Amino acid sequence: MREFKDLKIAVAGTGYVGLSIATLLSQHHHVTAVDIIPEKVELINNKKSPIQDEYIEKYLAEKELDLTATLDAKEAYSDADFVVIAAPTNVYPRVYLKTQKRPKKC
Numbered sequence: 001m002r003e004f005k006d007l008k009i010a011v012a013g014t015g016y017v018g019l020s021i022a023t024l025l026s027q028h029h030h031v032t033a034v035d036i037i038p039e040k041v042e043l044i045n046n047k048k049s050p051i052q053d054e055y056i057e058k059y060l061a062e063k064e065l066d067l068t069a070t071l072d073a074k075e076a077y078s079d080a081d082f083v084v085i086a087a088p089t090n091v092y093p094r095v096y097l098k099t100q101k102r103p104k105k106c
């Protein structure tokens with residue numbers, strides 16, 4: 001693994017969770033934020049936040065961050081020391097939990 005200061009971190013998802021983590025970590029590490037929405041990637045690469053958050057907006061505009069956004073998940077994940085998953089969990093719309101009660105045996 002690389003030295004602490006040279007760590008490469010990929011973050012999947014640039015929503016409230018992912019972009020907060022990516023913004024904070026990119027103060028000290030090389031961070032690649034991955035999303036599937038091109039407009040979000042473009043905004044982040046232009047130092048603008050796609051979500052309304054006072055601190056993310058401020059940090060992107062004012063701090064020197066080592067943060068790049070991309071649609072290229074393969075490249076981002078293959079070279080990362082750590083990958084943070086901050087994408088939605090409902091990615092399998094056809095899988096449901098069985099919540100029906102089992103009939104009681106007396």
Ligand SMILES: NC(=O)c1ccc[n+]([C@@H]2O[C@H](COP(=O)([O-])OP(=O)(O)OC[C@H]3O[C@@H](n4cnc5c(N)ncnc54)[C@H](O)[C@@H]3O)[C@@H](O)[C@H]2O)c1
Pocket residue numbers: 012013014015016017018034035036037040085086087088089
């Ligand atoms: N927001 C919270 O307070 C909170 C608290 C606990 C857990 N979580 C969990 O954290 C995760 C993220 O939550 P959030 O609020 O940031 O969600 P969000 O909807 O704000 O952001 C999710 C982002 O992931 C992107 N995305 C979707 N599929 C992707 C993929 N395959 N690869 C990369 N990016 C992808 C979306 O385009 C979106 O930008 C979810 O699993 C959520 O359940 C959120």
